[in-house]
Amino acid sequence: MPNPVLSAEGLIRMEGDLRTLNGLDVSLSRGRVLAVMGSNGAGKTTLLYVVAGLLSYQAGSLWRRGSRIPKENAPDPGVALLSHQSFLYSHLSLGENLIFYGRLYQVPDVSERARWAAHRVGLNWAIHDLVGTFSRGMRQRAGLARLLMQDAWLWLLDEPETGLDDEGRRCLEGLIHEQRDRGTAVLVTTHWLDEAMRLADALAVLKAGRFLWWSQDRSHWPMMARRHLGGREDHA
Amino acid sequence: MHKFWAMVSKDLLLEARQKDLWLVMLAFALLDLFLAAFSFGSMARSAAPGILWMAFLYAGMLSIGRGFTRESDDGTLLGISLAPGGRWPVFWAKLAGAFLALLAMEGILVPLYLVLFGLGLDRLSVAFLAVLVLGAVGVASVGILMAAISMNIGGHDAVMPVLLMPLLVPVAILSVKASMALWVHQSATFWIRGLGAVDAIFLALPLLAFEYLWEG
Amino acid sequence: MTRRSQDGWIWGLLPLMGLALFLNFVASPDDRVLGPSQRIFYFHMATATAAGVAFTVTAGASILYLATRNLRFDAFAAASAEIGTVFTSMLLVTGILWGRAAWGVWWTWDPRLTATVILWVVFMAYLMIRGWTESRERRARTAAVLALAAYVDVPIDYMTIRWWKSIHPVVITTHGIHMAPSMVWAMFVSMAAMLGIYAAWMQLRLRLIRVEMGLDRVKQHLKDKLEG
Numbered sequence: 001m002p003n004p005v006l007s008a009e010g011l012i013r014m015e016g017d018l019r020t021l022n023g024l025d026v027s028l029s030r031g032r033v034l035a036v037m038g039s040n041g042a043g044k045t046t047l048l049y050v051v052a053g054l055l056s057y058q059a060g061s062l063w064r065r066g067s068r069i070p071k072e073n074a075p076d077p078g079v080a081l082l083s084h085q086s087f088l089y090s091h092l093s094l095g096e097n098l099i100f101y102g103r104l105y106q107v108p109d110v111s112e113r114a115r116w117a118a119h120r121v122g123l124n125w126a127i128h129d130l131v132g133t134f135s136r137g138m139r140q141r142a143g144l145a146r147l148l149m150q151d152a153w154l155w156l157l158d159e160p161e162t163g164l165d166d167e168g169r170r171c172l173e174g175l176i177h178e179q180r181d182r183g184t185a186v187l188v189t190t191h192w193l194d195e196a197m198r199l200a201d202a203l204a205v206l207k208a209g210r211f212l213w214w215s216q217d218r219s220h221w222p223m224m225a226r227r228h229l230g231g232r233e234d235h236a
Numbered sequence: 237m238h239k240f241w242a243m244v245s246k247d248l249l250l251e252a253r254q255k256d257l258w259l260v261m262l263a264f265a266l267l268d269l270f271l272a273a274f275s276f277g278s279m280a281r282s283a284a285p286g287i288l289w290m291a292f293l294y295a296g297m298l299s300i301g302r303g304f305t306r307e308s309d310d311g312t313l314l315g316i317s318l319a320p321g322g323r324w325p326v327f328w329a330k331l332a333g334a335f336l337a338l339l340a341m342e343g344i345l346v347p348l349y350l351v352l353f354g355l356g357l358d359r360l361s362v363a364f365l366a367v368l369v370l371g372a373v374g375v376a377s378v379g380i381l382m383a384a385i386s387m388n389i390g391g392h393d394a395v396m397p398v399l400l401m402p403l404l405v406p407v408a409i410l411s412v413k414a415s416m417a418l419w420v421h422q423s424a425t426f427w428i429r430g431l432g433a434v435d436a437i438f439l440a441l442p443l444l445a446f447e448y449l450w451e452g
Numbered sequence: 453m454t455r456r457s458q459d460g461w462i463w464g465l466l467p468l469m470g471l472a473l474f475l476n477f478v479a480s481p482d483d484r485v486l487g488p489s490q491r492i493f494y495f496h497m498a499t500a501t502a503a504g505v506a507f508t509v510t511a512g513a514s515i516l517y518l519a520t521r522n523l524r525f526d527a528f529a530a531a532s533a534e535i536g537t538v539f540t541s542m543l544l545v546t547g548i549l550w551g552r553a554a555w556g557v558w559w560t561w562d563p564r565l566t567a568t569v570i571l572w573v574v575f576m577a578y579l580m581i582r583g584w585t586e587s588r589e590r591r592a593r594t595a596a597v598l599a600l601a602a603y604v605d606v607p608i609d610y611m612t613i614r615w616w617k618s619i620h621p622v623v624i625t626t627h628g629i630h631m632a633p634s635m636v637w638a639m640f641v642s643m644a645a646m647l648g649i650y651a652a653w654m655q656l657r658l659r660l661i662r663v664e665m666g667l668d669r670v671k672q673h674l675k676d677k678l679e680g
Binding site for chain 3 (some may be wrong): 292323378382385388389395399401402403405406409417437441447448449
């Protein structure tokens with residue numbers, strides 16, 4: 001197996017007396033897409049936040065691009081995170097939001113890049129509109145455009161299909177495959193097996209803060225998802 | 237540094253876009269002025285510093301509270317934390333934003349009050365301008381610290397007024413006393429020094445404590 | 453050690469308090485100007501000392517908590533702040549009564565009185581805010597920073613009557629203590645008795661906090677069990 005850009009062994013995070021991550025192992029190489037399935041409260045979001053460096057952990061070890069991350073943890077500017085929240089200001093236009101993030105990440109030709117990012121997610125027509133006026137699906141696309149304003153080596157996507165229509169899903173799929181081909185590693189959480197099938201190279205099932213099961217062999221996915229998550233493999 | 241400037245210019249853009257707060261502030265300032273003029277009558281002049289600083293503290297409380305709640309808008313604080321440059325530029329940008337907003341309010345309110353109380357614009361001495369700047373620094377730094385605390389414990393609505401009001405009392409008293417002394421052409425050195433000391437304490441405290449307020 | 457033997461020393465406060473009361477009401481003379489109302493002073497000064505010590509302990513424990521992240525220091529800070537607030541309330545009440553007797557008014561916006569009221573309000577806010585936060589670590593961190601911000605007022609309060617022209621009397625100066633010797637004795641014994649009360653309350657309150665924390669753990673454990 002090639003050198004992983006992201007790996008963790010026996011990761012534990014305590015919140016009060018609760019173990020939100022409980023001895024989790026993960027390993028992800030460049031240009032690979034790992035889908036993580038798990039029911040609500042299994043620790044998906046916590047996992048993404050710890051990997052992104054927003055949350056500390058108490059035990060185990062975490063490596064990002066070959067360097068060991070101390071337990072206090074710190075954000076890595078090369079990690080792009082799409083959470084349930086868009087991280088965008090509702091009183092700024094999409095273009096202003098994208099330019100703001102482009103400045104934070106110091107990308108060159110920031111307005112040009114903002115136009116390109118908005119175009120890439122199919123929102124070039126709304127670039128001057130306030131994000132506060134966007135629908136749920138548009139907000140989700142705008143969040144994806146934000147990810148394009150930084151040059152990341154790892155994408156973390158928390159249930160990215162939420163609120164997207166069919167065209168939006170195709171757009172997301174295109175973006176993920178494009179990133180994968182550029183060598184970005186992608187970790188995506190989802191509730192839906194068909195989404196995992198379309199997007200990912202590997203699937204892991206998360207339960208009570210650890211991976212119960214992990215496989216690259218797609219033929220096993222439906223059965224395992226059914227066994228561990230109970231009949232939720234298709235969009236309702 | 238780029239992060240600081242990106243934050244400040246973004247905050248100023250937002251401030252300019254959301255004008256409602258400035259209207260609320262002006263409305264309050266005028267109401268404050270009318271009530272004072274009616275209730276104090278001929279004594280209104282000697283009460284002017286207190287009336288001025290009251291309008292000013294109220295406006296400061298509104299705008300500083302918003303400076304941080306703005307960042308709870310759809311998780312933007314997380315987005316900023318992820319970006320390179322760490323947390324300090326965010327702190328300094330918020331402080332600078334609050335300070336600039338307060339200076340702008342002073343720019344509007346002070347001439348208005350001086351004219352309407354018939355005090356004349358010649359009261360704008362260098363020492364008085366120093367009091368205005370030091371007062372703004374004090375309100376901004378206490379306010380930012382309390383806003384960070386309030387945000388840290390889930391942005392409870394009552395936190396800001398409950399915490400900020402009592403802690404601002406020293407800044408308020410010193411500013412009023414200094415303004416009063418200056419307007420009757422007395423020395424305000426003692427009060428200005430005190431104001432400087434309070435500013436120094438409340439600037440140092442967040443520098444020591446801000447890291448602790450912003451952990452996962 | 454059993455609980456009873458831990459608390460045994462508290463009985464020792466009884467003779468100390470008795471002595472303090474004797475010195476306050478019997479052994480010391482009436483004030484030449486203020487008359488018998490002077491005797492409020494012994495309580496007033498003693499509660500002020502206890503409040504000052506209590507808030508200083510809160511500030512110190514808060515710094516130690518931030519440095520070590522040991523929740524025991526947070527418990528110390530919380531207990532001491534509660535007790536300090538009670539002493540400050542007593543301080544304000546005795547001050548109001550004495551002010552009425554000595555100055556003829558219940559209240560005046562003198563710098564020292566103002567600073568004391570601010571102190572009381574800020575620590576009330578501190579205690580309220582402790583009750584609003586759910587996560588224990590987060591609460592401890594926020595509260596520690598807030599305690600330090602609130603503590604800024606303590607030295608200001610102490611120095612107001614020395615810096616400002618306050619109508620509040622200055623008793624202890626660099627030139628000595630401005631009182632008759634029997635009054636000085638009454639003052640110091642009252643202070644010692646009040647500090648003894650502070651120590652006793654601290655011990656009981658800390659034990660109660662430990663019990664509360666244990667109860668929280670049991671509740672959490674049961675919740676985890678029930679939710680599987």
